[in-house]
Amino acid sequence: xxxxxxxxxxxxxxxxxxxxxxxxxxxxxxxxxxxxxxxxxxxxxxxxxxxxxxxxxxxxxxxxxxxxxxxxxxxxxxxxxxxxxxxxxxxxxxxxxxxxxxxxxxxxxxxxxxxxxxxxxxxxxxxxxxxxxxxxxxxxxxxxxxxxxxxxxxxxxxxxxxxxxxxxxxxxxxxxxxxxxxxxxxxxxxxxxxxxxxxxxxxxxxxxxxxxxxxxx
Numbered sequence: 001x002x003x004x005x006x007x008x009x010x011x012x013x014x015x016x017x018x019x020x021x022x023x024x025x026x027x028x029x030x031x032x033x034x035x036x037x038x039x040x041x042x043x044x045x046x047x048x049x050x051x052x053x054x055x056x057x058x059x060x061x062x063x064x065x066x067x068x069x070x071x072x073x074x075x076x077x078x079x080x081x082x083x084x085x086x087x088x089x090x091x092x093x094x095x096x097x098x099x100x101x102x103x104x105x106x107x108x109x110x111x112x113x114x115x116x117x118x119x120x121x122x123x124x125x126x127x128x129x130x131x132x133x134x135x136x137x138x139x140x141x142x143x144x145x146x147x148x149x150x151x152x153x154x155x156x157x158x159x160x161x162x163x164x165x166x167x168x169x170x171x172x173x174x175x176x177x178x179x180x181x182x183x184x185x186x187x188x189x190x191x192x193x194x195x196x197x198x199x200x201x202x203x204x205x206x207x208x209x210x211x212x213x214x215x216x217x
Contacts, residue, residue, distance in 0.1 A: 003103050006074045007048060012119035021113065026104040030096045036080070039091035043083035043107040049075050052100025053161075056092050057176070066142075066179030068092060069134045072161075078127045081107045084114060085128060142179065150178055151188050152217040155198065159207055166206045 003025060004010050010018060026045070030036055030052075037044040039059060047054070054071040056079065071077055078085070079092045084107060114120045141150055154177060158167050175185045189205065192198045197213050199206040207213065 003048070003050075006050065007103075009117070009119045009123045013113065013117055017113055017117060017120075020109060021105055024106050024109045026102075026106070028102045028104060030100050030102065032096050032098050032100075034096045035093065036096060036102070037077075037092070037094040039093050044080040044094075044104070045107045046081040046084070046105040046110045047071075047077035047094065048103040048105070049073055049077075050101040050103060052102075053097040054094055054100060055097045055177075056094050058091065059093055064179060064181075065176040066138075067177040068138060069131065070097065070161075076127060078124065078131055081105075081110055083107050084111045084124065147178070147180060147184065148188055148191075149217050151185065151192070152197075152213040154178060155205065155207055156210065156213050156217060159210070165208075165210070166204055168204050170203060 003022070007021075010021070013021070027050075036047065036054065049071055051073050054075075054077060056068045056071065056077060057065045058068060059065055077094055080094055082092075110120075114124050141153075145153075151174065154174060155167070158169065159165055171185045171189060172182045174180075174189075175182045178185070189198060189200055192213075193200050195212070197207070197209045197216075199208050
């Protein structure tokens, strides 16, 4: 999959701007679990996923994590290039959920393009609005939705993403996604198992009653 195919505004840029991006474009392969961008880094650049899966999350002072959003094939991570957005500071960490191949547009290059190109600027604003909508949705979930419903919704989402009812995922990983603790998630999953919604085994959770989870979620 070529960069031109997955960067939406490439064909709307001038020949000089296209050449500038292509000459500075970085291709990178990252392994599952690798940190691509950390909250301590001001600006890594615009990340464009060729193939794979990334997780963007916030890390508290106490070391607790919560997933802000996940990114899949052809998705774009804007907050890793936060210096492109004026007056927006967002401390976010991005890691690979699977082995991933990336294109990276250096932040300085992308910033210069957005300053010159109305199409690139509009695309950036639309992408920023989409990401903030996801953040607002997350805040609503945390504030108004009980943890059992959030766990049920997560399990359903994960089965859809992985296209399987048997999920190879730890209780710790679910806790990190949802901003909870492993102990709380373990108790919740054991309750789900007691109710016949899931079956637990070492390092694996099998959804046995998707409709029951959907009703709960």
